[in-house]
Amino acid sequence: MIRRFFTYYKPHKRLFMLDFGSACVVAVLELAFPLAVQWFVDSLLPAGEWRTIVLAGSGLFALYVVSTGLQFIVNYWGHKLGINIETDMRQQLFQHVQKLSFRFFDNTKTGYLMSRMTNDLFDIGEMAHHGPEDLFIACMTFVASFAIMLSIHTPLALITFVAVPVLVWLVAACNKLLHEAARRMYAEIGEVNARVEDSMSGIRVVQSFTNEAFETEKFMRDNANFRKAKLRSYWIISFSSSGIYFLTRVFALLVLMFGAWFSFKDRLSYGELIGFLLYVNLFFKPIEKINALLEMYPRGMAGFKRFTELLDTKPDVADSPGAKEVGPLRGDIVFKDVTFGYEGHAKVLRHIDLSIRAGETVAFVGPSGAGKTTLCSLIPRFYEVDGGAIEIDGTDIRSMTQRSLRSNIGIVQQDVFLFTGSIRENIAYGWLDATDADIREAARRAHLETFIAAQPDGFDTQIGERGIKLSGGQKQRLAIARMFLKNPPILILDEATSALDTETEVVIQQALEQLAVNRTTLVIAHRLATIRHADRIVVVTEDGIVEQGRYEELVARGGVFAGLHRA
Numbered sequence: 001m002i003r004r005f006f007t008y009y010k011p012h013k014r015l016f017m018l019d020f021g022s023a024c025v026v027a028v029l030e031l032a033f034p035l036a037v038q039w040f041v042d043s044l045l046p047a048g049e050w051r052t053i054v055l056a057g058s059g060l061f062a063l064y065v066v067s068t069g070l071q072f073i074v075n076y077w078g079h080k081l082g083i084n085i086e087t088d089m090r091q092q093l094f095q096h097v098q099k100l101s102f103r104f105f106d107n108t109k110t111g112y113l114m115s116r117m118t119n120d121l122f123d124i125g126e127m128a129h130h131g132p133e134d135l136f137i138a139c140m141t142f143v144a145s146f147a148i149m150l151s152i153h154t155p156l157a158l159i160t161f162v163a164v165p166v167l168v169w170l171v172a173a174c175n176k177l178l179h180e181a182a183r184r185m186y187a188e189i190g191e192v193n194a195r196v197e198d199s200m201s202g203i204r205v206v207q208s209f210t211n212e213a214f215e216t217e218k219f220m221r222d223n224a225n226f227r228k229a230k231l232r233s234y235w236i237i238s239f240s241s242s243g244i245y246f247l248t249r250v251f252a253l254l255v256l257m258f259g260a261w262f263s264f265k266d267r268l269s270y271g272e273l274i275g276f277l278l279y280v281n282l283f284f285k286p287i288e289k290i291n292a293l294l295e296m297y298p299r300g301m302a303g304f305k306r307f308t309e310l311l312d313t314k315p316d317v318a319d320s321p322g323a324k325e326v327g328p329l330r331g332d333i334v335f336k337d338v339t340f341g342y343e344g345h346a347k348v349l350r351h352i353d354l355s356i357r358a359g360e361t362v363a364f365v366g367p368s369g370a371g372k373t374t375l376c377s378l379i380p381r382f383y384e385v386d387g388g389a390i391e392i393d394g395t396d397i398r399s400m401t402q403r404s405l406r407s408n409i410g411i412v413q414q415d416v417f418l419f420t421g422s423i424r425e426n427i428a429y430g431w432l433d434a435t436d437a438d439i440r441e442a443a444r445r446a447h448l449e450t451f452i453a454a455q456p457d458g459f460d461t462q463i464g465e466r467g468i469k470l471s472g473g474q475k476q477r478l479a480i481a482r483m484f485l486k487n488p489p490i491l492i493l494d495e496a497t498s499a500l501d502t503e504t505e506v507v508i509q510q511a512l513e514q515l516a517v518n519r520t521t522l523v524i525a526h527r528l529a530t531i532r533h534a535d536r537i538v539v540v541t542e543d544g545i546v547e548q549g550r551y552e553e554l555v556a557r558g559g560v561f562a563g564l565h566r567a
């Protein structure tokens with residue numbers, strides 16, 4: 001795990017060296033200053049030479065300037081290192097998650113992915129910057145200052161060392177408490193986030209039921225819980241830093257007292273005593289630093305573990321090694337003995353055999369939940385069949401790349417998903433290289449012209465989050481325009497007109513019929529009137545495909561379809 005973590009430093013090796021090197025020099029200078037002070041007091045002051053004193057002062061000043069410059073480097077470039085690593089990881093994760101399959105997204109909450117992309121990566125970035133550097137410097141300062149203290153006055157150094165177990169005990173105890181408190185705090189902020197997301201994305205429902213007070217009450221509970229958890233962690237932080245402050249000062253005072261005693265007995269000069277006390281400060285500092293690291297490390301590592309878990313999640317549907325790029329397909333679709341079920345559910349489709357000729361329009365009807373949408377979602381390979389095979393133009397879809405397969409298939413659904421942005425951007429989503437003329441033509445064919453002409457900003461009109469500023473029919477026509485641009489040989493219309501009023505439906509139906517020209521079209525229909533002219537109607541129930549034929553044939557047969565027809 002650690003080794004894998006360090007691979008992320010590789011592209012930023014030079015930045016790391018610069019940061020790490022500067023930090024080391026700063027630490028060495030910090031260690032040298034007390035010696036300089038000691039020499040100043042013991043050698044320069046008694047001699048009383050102003051020139052040398054001023055010279056030494058200037059030398060010290062120069063060192064401070066250097067040290068300050070290096071500290072700037074450590075602060076800025078060190079954080080830059082952390083930020084770079086965080087950015088790399090976020091990009092890698094985003095690219096990876098985009099490749100994961102529908103099954104993954106069926107079982108993963110968006111909020112979970114949001115936390116992985118933000119909070120976890122903040123923690124990891126902090127750890128990437130502070131982790132190795134601070135740990136190394138803290139250890140070095142601790143050991144070196146103790147060694148120097150030993151060389152100045154061994155008994156006094158040993159007395160000082162007594163403070164270490166006491167401080168370590170305090171730091172460790174507080175750290176454990178803090179760790180638990182932080183976990184509580186993270187859990188509570190997760191609740192608050194989830195509540196905000198739920199209430200805000202459902203705000204229209206909330207307001208229409210006038211349940212604002214109810215929502216506020218739920219929110220207040222979560223918010224209060226978060227406040228409590230956060231307060232507790234700050235109580236612990238305050239307690240531990242005050243405790244450390246108090247103990248280090250008391251120990252420093254003790255050292256001063258013992259030092260005074262040693263100096264009376266004339267074995268310790270004033271300069272040595274002052275220098276020693278300065279080292280005591282340096283000696284205690286790393287303990288606090290390590291305390292902070294001990295808090296940061298598990299959090300960062302836990303985040304990194306979740307990061308790698310997500311990164312190691314394999315897509316359920318992947319291109320096979322020899323997968324071929326296919327060009328435009330004709331659109332002959334054959335289901336051969338296809339069996340499929342969602343994870344943890346009974347099989348939805350069992351031994352389905354069906355063949356659709358290129359250019360044919362086939363309608364699927366049947367009770368809700370029978371598996372019509374599922375059947376269609378197997379064609380673009382959103383899910384992998386459990387048994388059997390699907391072939392297009394005689395080639396198993398598993399031997400095509402997903403990218404080239406999907407570029408041949410267009411889907412228009414009942415609930416159209418549009419992106420925040422303009423009408424133009426949303427139409428162009430069907431073909432990112434489309435020219436303005438292409439976009440205009442697509443809009444015209446989708447019967448969108450008059451609507452767009454009536455907008456103050458025309459094609460640049462913003463449609464709001466998920467297209468909230470458009471009516472159901474307008475969204476549907478936008479989706480159709482997008483499909484005209486994509487121009488796929490295979491078209492799937494999944495209850496595309498079900499949510500519309502009759503008048504709008506007629507307009508959209510016309511647009512859809514134009515869209516279906518010269519394409520293999522699979523229509524899932526709610527209202528039978530819309531599929532009167534289909535080349536073939538396939539009736540799907542829980543028992544699979546039970547009837548096939550033309551509209552009139554099926555009505556005449558008096559089977560399941562005739563029953564639906566009467567209803």
Ligand code: ADP
Nearest residue numbers: 106342345348367368369370371372373374375
């Ligand atoms: P239809 O389109 O005919 O109404 P679907 O294909 O949507 O039916 O659904 C068929 C069955 O599969 C239903 O029982 C439904 O609950 C289940 N189902 C649909 N989508 C999923 C999914 N993503 N995960 C698990 N089960 C699903």
Ligand code: MG
Nearest residue numbers: 372373374524
């Ligand atoms: Mg459906």
